Amino acid sequence: MFRIAVFGVGHLGKFHLNNWKEIEDVKIVGFYDPDENNAKQVNEKYGIPHFNNPEELLDECDAVDIVAPTIKHFELCSLALRKGKHVFVEKPLANTMDEARALVKLAKESNVKFQVGHVERFNPAFMALNGNILQPMFIEVHRLAQFNPRGTDVSVILDLMIHDIDIILSLVKSNVSHISANGVAVMSNTPDIANVRIEFDNGCVANLTSSRISMKKMRKMRLFQKDAYISIDFLNKKTEIIRLDAPGDKNVFTFDIDTNNGKKTIAIAHPDVQDSNAIKMELEAFKNSIINNQVTPVTVFDGFSAMEVAHQILNKINSNQ
Ligand SMILES: NC(=O)c1ccc[n+]([C@@H]2O[C@H](COP(=O)([O-])OP(=O)(O)OC[C@H]3O[C@@H](n4cnc5c(N)ncnc54)[C@H](O)[C@@H]3O)[C@@H](O)[C@H]2O)c1
Numbered sequence: 001m002f003r004i005a006v007f008g009v010g011h012l013g014k015f016h017l018n019n020w021k022e023i024e025d026v027k028i029v030g031f032y033d034p035d036e037n038n039a040k041q042v043n044e045k046y047g048i049p050h051f052n053n054p055e056e057l058l059d060e061c062d063a064v065d066i067v068a069p070t071i072k073h074f075e076l077c078s079l080a081l082r083k084g085k086h087v088f089v090e091k092p093l094a095n096t097m098d099e100a101r102a103l104v105k106l107a108k109e110s111n112v113k114f115q116v117g118h119v120e121r122f123n124p125a126f127m128a129l130n131g132n133i134l135q136p137m138f139i140e141v142h143r144l145a146q147f148n149p150r151g152t153d154v155s156v157i158l159d160l161m162i163h164d165i166d167i168i169l170s171l172v173k174s175n176v177s178h179i180s181a182n183g184v185a186v187m188s189n190t191p192d193i194a195n196v197r198i199e200f201d202n203g204c205v206a207n208l209t210s211s212r213i214s215m216k217k218m219r220k221m222r223l224f225q226k227d228a229y230i231s232i233d234f235l236n237k238k239t240e241i242i243r244l245d246a247p248g249d250k251n252v253f254t255f256d257i258d259t260n261n262g263k264k265t266i267a268i269a270h271p272d273v274q275d276s277n278a279i280k281m282e283l284e285a286f287k288n289s290i291i292n293n294q295v296t297p298v299t300v301f302d303g304f305s306a307m308e309v310a311h312q313i314l315n316k317i318n319s320n321q
Contacts, residue, residue: 005060007064054076063086091166091303092303113290122297138204139221142218152192156210157310157313157317161313177201183313
């Protein structure tokens with residue numbers, strides 16, 4: 001039986017508890033949360049032991065799931081790594097780059113599995129693209145959310161945009177060459193809305209807008225590459241691929257148009273999007289990486305790279321103020 005301990009059972013932590021309960025051969029040995037009232041309620045509702053001492057909980061588990069506020073990630077990850085426990089930590093990896101650097105070092109030395117909760121990698125609309133060659137040269141992203149004080153302990157860059165930064169870095173296998181960015185702190189003390197342009201050595205350009213002060217929600221990414229346009233709707237779980245000449249594809253509607261280069265066939269495909277639960281899939285993937293001794297799907301290095309770009313963006317924004 002795989003023994004997991006959960007640190008932080010606030011908004012997202014409760015979802016994690018529910019999902020761990022559904023994963024086979026997992027025992028939730030207990031949780032730690034310093035909010036006594038919340039801990040009592042969770043203990044009563046879920047019947048899972050509440051530990052007052054994090055060290056004692058660590059002694060009981062094989063792996064930890066850290067769903068505490070970002071400012072606590074470093075402290076909790078370090079504690080777990082020093083005890084040789086496998087770590088799943090919510091995104092972003094840490095609050096500062098110094099903390100992130102120290103965690104990478106510690107994770108390497110500890111020789112355990114380490115996964116960062118960049119859950120959009122498991123969004124079924126994104127996973128529906130598995131098997132397609134993705135080589136975008138222009139990327140347009142909008143991630144808009146309504147205001148919620150939860151999460152405003154960090155900027156919209158570390159709160160929301162980091163999801164898209166991680167996805168983009170997983171797609172564009174090239175170094176970042178230049179970043180332009182602007183952001184405004186409208187409601188909180190850190191930027192609540194930002195627009196960013198990331199240029200890569202291979203010529204790819206990504207244009208990202210993130211907001212947590214919008215009236216409407218949106219989580220869309222559009223990829224443009226040679227002969228194809230791909231749209232991923234992370235919120236409504238829809239994926240569309242429009243490309244030149246795709247004979248034999250499933251779910252494809254085609255039509256011909258005349259161009260300066262002669263007649264072209266345009267194919268519009270809607271790949272099957274599974275009705276899957278991204279949080280359950282990421283936690284299950286973490287467990288399987290440990291059991292099968294495989295690399296986790298979102299490593300500490302991935303978490304670090306996303307943070308590195310996020311902090312370059314924050315530095316640009318700060319230098320513009
Ligand atoms: N992947 C995603 O899409 C996503 C979405 C929301 C939040 N998050 C991340 O999850 C984390 C938690 O966010 P949330 O919205 O659940 O916050 P929350 O404030 O609702 O819950 C955090 C919980 O952690 C507890 N806590 C505080 N200090 C702790 C400590 N030292 N040890 C253990 N628990 C502690 C708090 O008492 C609280 O119950 C954040 O890092 C956030 O960035 C990720």
